[in-house]
Amino acid sequence: TDTTTRPRRILVLNGPNLDILGRRDPAQYGTVTLAELEAIVHTEAAVHGLEADFRQTNREGELVEWLHEALDDFVGVVINPAAYAHTSVALHDAVEALSVPVVEVHLSNTWKREPFRHVDHVATAATAVIAGAGADGYRLAVAHVATLVADPTD
C-alpha cells in the first residue's frame, strides 16, 4: 500500500498582462511584480500545508485548459483572470464546470474603475471574489481556499 501522502495542490492562475505588472501603470497596480505575487502565494500555501502551482498566460484558451486540470489534479483554484473576467463566457463555463472551490482575485477594486470593468463573467461562477486588496488579496485567496479544503480529520 502506498503510505506516502501526496501534497495537496492548489492551482493559481494569472491572465493577460500580469506578466508586465510592476513595469507600468503603478497608479493602478502599485509596484508589485508577478514574481512577488508568486512568492506571497507559495509562502501562504505552505502555512496551510498546501503546494501552489503558480502560472501566467496571455492566452484565454490556455486558462480554459488549465482550469480543466482542476477537474482531477487540484483541490482548489485561485484565479486572477485579468481583463478576460470582463469578456469571457468561456472562462465562466470552465469555472462553472469545476466542483473544487474557485476564488477569484483582482488586485484593483474593479467596481471603482471604468464601467467596462463592472462586468465580471468569472465572478458569476466563482466561489468567492476578492478585489481591491492588492497583493494581500492573493494571500487572502489562498487562505480562504485552505479554509474551504481543510480536512477535518487532520
Ligand SMILES: O=C(O)[C@]1(O)C[C@H](CCCOc2ccccc2)[C@@H](O)[C@H](O)C1
Ligand atoms: O485588478 C486586477 O487584478 C485586474 O485583473 C488587472 C487587469 C490588468 C492586468 C495588468 O495589466 C497591466 C497593464 C499595464 C501595465 C501593467 C499591468 C485588468 O484588466 C482587470 O480589469 C483588473
